[in-house]
Amino acid sequence: MSEFLTKSRARNIFYGGSLFFIGIFAVLSIDSHLYVVNESTAKAPLTDEVVLGKHVWEKHSCINCHTLHGEGAYFAPEVGNVMTRWGVLDDPDDAAETLGSWMESQPSGIEGRRQMPYFKLTEEEVRGLSEFLRWADKTNTQDWPPNDAG
Amino acid sequence: MKYSSQKVAYAYFVAALGLFAIQVLVGLIGGWIYVSPNFLSELLPFNIVRMLHTNALVVWLLLGFFGAAYFIIPEESEREIHSVKLAYIQLLILVVGTLGAVVSYIFGIHEGREFLEQPLWVKVGILVAALIFLFNISMTVLKGRKTAITNILVIGLWALSLLWLFAFYNPANLSLDKMYWWYVVHLWVEGTWELVMASILGFLMLKLTGVDREVIEKWLYIIVATALFSGILGTGHHYYWIGLPGYWQWIGSIFSTLEVIPFFLMMTFSFVMVWKGRKNHPNKAALLWSLGSATVAFFGAGVWGFLHTLHGVNFYSHGTQITAAHGHLAFFGAYVALNLAVFTYAMPMLKGRNPYNQVINMGSFWLMTGGMSFMTFVLTFAGTIQTHMQRVVGEDFMTVQDQLTVFYIMRFGAGAAVVLGAILFIYSVLVPRKELFTETSGSKPVTGSNPEAQAVLEGGR
Ligand code: HEM
Numbered sequence A: 001m002s003e004f005l006t007k008s009r010a011r012n013i014f015y016g017g018s019l020f021f022i023g024i025f026a027v028l029s030i031d032s033h034l035y036v037v038n039e040s041t042a043k044a045p046l047t048d049e050v051v052l053g054k055h056v057w058e059k060h061s062c063i064n065c066h067t068l069h070g071e072g073a074y075f076a077p078e079v080g081n082v083m084t085r086w087g088v089l090d091d092p093d094d095a096a097e098t099l100g101s102w103m104e105s106q107p108s109g110i111e112g113r114r115q116m117p118y119f120k121l122t123e124e125e126v127r128g129l130s131e132f133l134r135w136a137d138k139t140n141t142q143d144w145p146p147n148d149a150g
Numbered sequence B: 001m002k003y004s005s006q007k008v009a010y011a012y013f014v015a016a017l018g019l020f021a022i023q024v025l026v027g028l029i030g031g032w033i034y035v036s037p038n039f040l041s042e043l044l045p046f047n048i049v050r051m052l053h054t055n056a057l058v059v060w061l062l063l064g065f066f067g068a069a070y071f072i073i074p075e076e077s078e079r080e081i082h083s084v085k086l087a088y089i090q091l092l093i094l095v096v097g098t099l100g101a102v103v104s105y106i107f108g109i110h111e112g113r114e115f116l117e118q119p120l121w122v123k124v125g126i127l128v129a130a131l132i133f134l135f136n137i138s139m140t141v142l143k144g145r146k147t148a149i150t151n152i153l154v155i156g157l158w159a160l161s162l163l164w165l166f167a168f169y170n171p172a173n174l175s176l177d178k179m180y181w182w183y184v185v186h187l188w189v190e191g192t193w194e195l196v197m198a199s200i201l202g203f204l205m206l207k208l209t210g211v212d213r214e215v216i217e218k219w220l221y222i223i224v225a226t227a228l229f230s231g232i233l234g235t236g237h238h239y240y241w242i243g244l245p246g247y248w249q250w251i252g253s254i255f256s257t258l259e260v261i262p263f264f265l266m267m268t269f270s271f272v273m274v275w276k277g278r279k280n281h282p283n284k285a286a287l288l289w290s291l292g293s294a295t296v297a298f299f300g301a302g303v304w305g306f307l308h309t310l311h312g313v314n315f316y317s318h319g320t321q322i323t324a325a326h327g328h329l330a331f332f333g334a335y336v337a338l339n340l341a342v343f344t345y346a347m348p349m350l351k352g353r354n355p356y357n358q359v360i361n362m363g364s365f366w367l368m369t370g371g372m373s374f375m376t377f378v379l380t381f382a383g384t385i386q387t388h389m390q391r392v393v394g395e396d397f398m399t400v401q402d403q404l405t406v407f408y409i410m411r412f413g414a415g416a417a418v419v420l421g422a423i424l425f426i427y428s429v430l431v432p433r434k435e436l437f438t439e440t441s442g443s444k445p446v447t448g449s450n451p452e453a454q455a456v457l458e459g460g461r
């Protein structure tokens, strides 16, 4: 190997190959971006409520306890399919109401059980959050998670 | 130490060690919350604890890289750093930003994407600091001797700084948000940071083993080539279930499997260099950390990464304690241990003293490495049970978690060992003074007094 593969050859392979893979990655990224916009998330419209909900989700850093589509912290349940689990996926009013009373009942204060903080949310914020979670639940995630337990 | 401007590294390393202490202490609190969930639940909820733990980690690793670059580049380029003042300004910005972030997290002020929670002004501060840094090292490198070590280091640092720009892009569409989020997270740890790691490891091997530079540099180019050839498309292993096209399942599985190669090569490289090397460098602790880093990185990133990277496996294990197990050992082996190797190597020179307590330092290596390994094992067991009960059987998340308590207790114990190791490490590099050495060795203060000591001060012989 040492005869053929000199240092400068190795360097050139590194440069050329990296550019090649960056190029492929860029093309696939564009394709994926379009796929998200036109296909996997196209089933549910990205309304102002959904956008507000994403903002609420971020403001309270829910991701640092829960997972969403399997990403985040592993301290609390998956919420990418919580609307399915609660059986309210296609009923916006019921969804907001169920989520609202869940949020109100936290923290449970039960000894020895993981605690979720109380977040002071307005009615619009709760509605946004439930719309955001319904929207996420409708994303085509290649059939993940395997079951409703999330 | 050959160049006086290398001294700036000292300030970076001290700041990094301070954050390292915060990171592991807060981590221990998080571990305790898993055991006793009502602990601090109103004052400091788990999400804030975790944010502090992960952010402190990433920032101190970056501070360590910056410091390492300021230490290595003068020696490689054979000239002083372009501007020492800029280097200190950069550090000041980073420290103010970090402290600002810590305080604002405690008061519940943060953005909301995992690892990117820094308030906007802190993100901008990081960007400004990175630009100052890039300017400063690029000027130094351009005017000096060019080596493969500096070349790869500078490419890695430029690329990771450019990727930071994606931290500012947060689309309203969650799936797009996630897709670009991984540009920062995955393309850092499984791309650009590997370049930084390889070059630092190369530098340490050069100094510690005395193997020919030509040999080391050829290895380096092969290592970083395999890192990027696999790691870029390997991003696909995060694109399976977040709303992206199905073809990522094949691309991600194949290329992320190949990601094991650069980690295997870095481990092989380190051991081969030590076997080939004629030099018997007195800084044994630095060698231990270097070899340890390459080895644990292979297991944490390579083996534990491969464990759940095939899409058929990941379908079940995604987002469970298996992920947590891997994340911990990969970060520790590849980046924590590597930074501690650099600190161990450079600190004696930066402080102008000799043996810093090698026994305590090496003890801290075994405590931390043992603790992290044990933590990884118990989390892997917990994750295996979780995957089966929750993902296969379909039992409710909280019900399953309640049955994993015994593993979380053991994880807490492992974490306590790591914290103890970290404290010993910090003590061993910062506190013992040269008088100590003088006493035990029975010779006069080090400088020029004894060839061993002199060799350490000069970074080799
Ligand atoms: C030093 C290098 C690496 C570090 C620091 C690292 C760290 C991490 C971290 C922190 C996560 C969790 C991210 C989150 O919060 O969602 C993660 C996820 C993951 N890593 Fe790595 N990793 C490294 C290398 C690798 C390698 C080489 C592989 C494959 C061979 C790999 C495979 C994975 C996979 C498949 C996931 C997703 C797990 C899931 O689906 O939940 N990693 N990594």
Ligand SMILES: [Fe+2]
Pocket (backbone or CB within 6 Å): B186, B190, B234, B235, B237, B238
């Ligand atoms: Fe990854």
